[in-house]
Amino acid sequence: MxxxxxxxxxxxxxxxxxxxxxxxxxxxxxxxxxxxxxxxxxxxxxxxxxxxxxxxxxxxxxxxxxxxxxxxxxxxxxxxxxxxxxxxxxxxxxxxxxxxxxxxxxxxxxxxxxxxxxxxxxxxxxxxxxxxxxxxxxxxxxxxxxxxxxxxxxxxxxxxxxxxxxxxxxxxxxxxxxxxxxxxxxxxxxxxxxxxxxxxxxxxxxxxxxxxxxxxxxxxxxxxASNMARARDALDQQADHAAGNILRMEAGAWVIRADAFFAEPEEIRRRLMIRALGQISGGAYPPRRGPVAALIAGLANGQGATLDGCQTLLRRGEIWVFREYNAVRNLHVPADHLWDGRWRAVPPTVFPMGAELRALGPEGLAYCPDWRSFGRPRAMLLSTPAVWQGGRLLAAPLAGLDEKWHVLLERDAGWPKTTPLSH
Structure with a gap:
């Protein structure tokens, strides 16, 4: 050679x-x-x-x-x-x-x-x-x-x-x-x-x-591409900083201070929303720019929307981003299995025979008389995990029914540190 x-x-x-x-x-x-x-x-x-x-x-x-x-x-x-x-x-x-x-x-x-x-x-x-x-x-x-x-x-x-x-x-x-x-x-x-x-x-x-x-x-x-990668990293860092100040996780939903969110630059608002949607839906790719922009514009006018298997609404000065009920209404697994790719149930002792994890839904919420005391939107609670045995609701921990049961987020519930991959 x-x-x-x-x-x-x-x-x-x-x-x-x-x-x-x-x-x-x-x-x-x-x-x-x-x-x-x-x-x-x-x-x-x-x-x-x-x-x-x-x-x-x-x-x-x-x-x-x-x-x-x-x-x-x-x-x-x-x-x-x-x-x-x-x-x-x-x-x-x-x-x-x-x-x-x-x-x-x-x-x-x-x-x-x-x-x-x-x-x-x-x-x-x-x-x-x-x-x-x-x-x-x-x-x-x-x-x-x-x-x-x-x-x-x-x-x-x-x-x-x-x-x-x-x-x-x-x-x-x-x-x-x-x-x-x-x-x-x-x-x-x-x-x-x-x-x-x-x-x-x-x-x-x-x-x-x-x-x-x-x-x-x-x-x-x-x-x-290299220049844009550096710009992306800088924008992600700014989005991380904003997230630390204006977001919190509650019962599997992201809750965002609306006034602070709308004070951020347009690109930071877009990144915050895309990451919130992706962390909840678990989608491999984010929704496209146009639908995200329309969703944010609607929220600015007080209008919620659904996108990427998630639902958003503006409530008491806060933006709630949570799982859309229709995306999980037919999803059911044995109670000891992972539900919706992120939720796992913990029983007080052992799992009852035939118990399943399903969405709470309107039928289940009717059996939760104290749900309003948690201050969580009704639409958000409908898509939360509940333990069912046939047609009988055993537990709905996030709606206050049977506190001896727990549901835990298995997929990382922390703020995702990078914006999901582009299409």
Whole structure:
């Protein structure tokens, strides 16, 4: 290997380690499709993991959408085996021909990999996104009139479905990774859909090449993403400060001082509302800017609304944000199970036979004569968890029925420190 080639390889490895925050976790998964980006990541990461003593495992998702996919998964399995790494191919056959194919495949891919990571005890999964992917994402989101969060594009690290997703190649160029593979004599495959102009990302890739002479190239747009990420972090910090002064959690609902909320800048109000909605609904993505703006405008005029499985209302100078009753009215689980992804019941002794957790609802509230003494809105209490045995209400702790029972928030009830991911 020539000295320039060795330096190029060393620079890629150093950039990869920097993209991981300078250190490797004890156990790590890596998603490898067989394409050039992820195959280069596999080779580079394997070398770093050997030095660091990190346990590395490989996963491939076969979406069943192309006849070549099985052979590509076999290539990855063979390469992983040559490196002495455990490999698993996950299959998705859920496409029903409706909606956006790439979006459906992406959501399925992340869900499958998150399940795999939990099963294999892997807290982190590394992905092969590059600076080129970052630039394309910025341009696509610019076309959708994205704000600061959208233009910040892909973060080096993000949390989703209980997994930390790592993108250590965001500073690397796609062609530099292929040059590395050629020097190392390693195989990769080119997905023919990467040249299919029917897909928005491919159209964006072609447009980006045409814009490069104007200075709108990969490096420029990747720097825009970095600038927007810093702006996002500053806005999130200001939102955190505001939240500490004007919000409180009560019985699973966020309660916001209305006068202080409306005194905040528009962008801070938006972030506060998005985080409150997301913490209660548990949604993977926040509602879009327009509906959130309409909700806040309505509250300024004293009008409540429903959005993202939540309900809001203005009451006695306070904004209440709580679970919408219709979102949980048909949700029921055994009393010893987690309800609505966040509530768990604690009985005075043992769980009665056949007991279930369900929403209190209007029928249950009728059996709670003291509910008004708590000062909580009726609409909010309807969606709170209650313990039922058939048609009999056993306990509704948040409405004052049977104080020997308790319901606890299992999902983090603290203020979320980052704004949920953009669409």
């Amino acid at each position: 020539t000295a320039p080639a060795a330096l190029a390889d060393a620079a890629l490895a150093e950039g990869l380690l920097a993209g991981l925050g300078g250190a490797l976790p004890p156990r790590l998964g890596i998603a490898v499709s067989g394409g050039g980006d992820s195959m280069a990541l596999l080779s580079l990461l394997h070398g770093l993991c050997k030095v660091a003593g990190t346990h590395l495992e490989v996963v491939t998702v076969d979406h069943g959408l192309r006849p070549e996919a099985a052979a590509e998964a076999d290539l990855v399995a063979r390469c992983a085996g040559d490196l002495g790494l455990h490999h698993e191919t996950l299959q998705w056959r859920g496409w029903d021909g409706q909606g956006n194919l790439q979006n459906a495949a992406r959501h399925a891919r992340y869900a499958l990999m998150a399940d795999w990571a939990a099963r294999r005890d892997l807290p982190c999964i590394a992905l092969g996104h590059t600076a080129d992917d970052q630039a394309e994402t910025v341009l696509m989101r610019l076309a959708r009139r994205a704000g600061v969060d959208g233009l910040a594009a892909m973060a080096p690290q993000s949390q989703r479905q209980g997994v930390t997703w790592l993108r250590p190649l965001l500073s690397a160029r796609r062609e530099a990774l292929r040059d590395y593979l050629r020097r190392a004599g390693l195989e990769w495959v080119d997905d023919p859909s990467n040249d299919d102009p029917r897909y928005t990302r491919i159209q964006t890739r072609q447009t980006l090449a045409a814009l490069a002479p104007l200075g709108l190239d990969v490096e420029t747009l990747a720097e825009v």
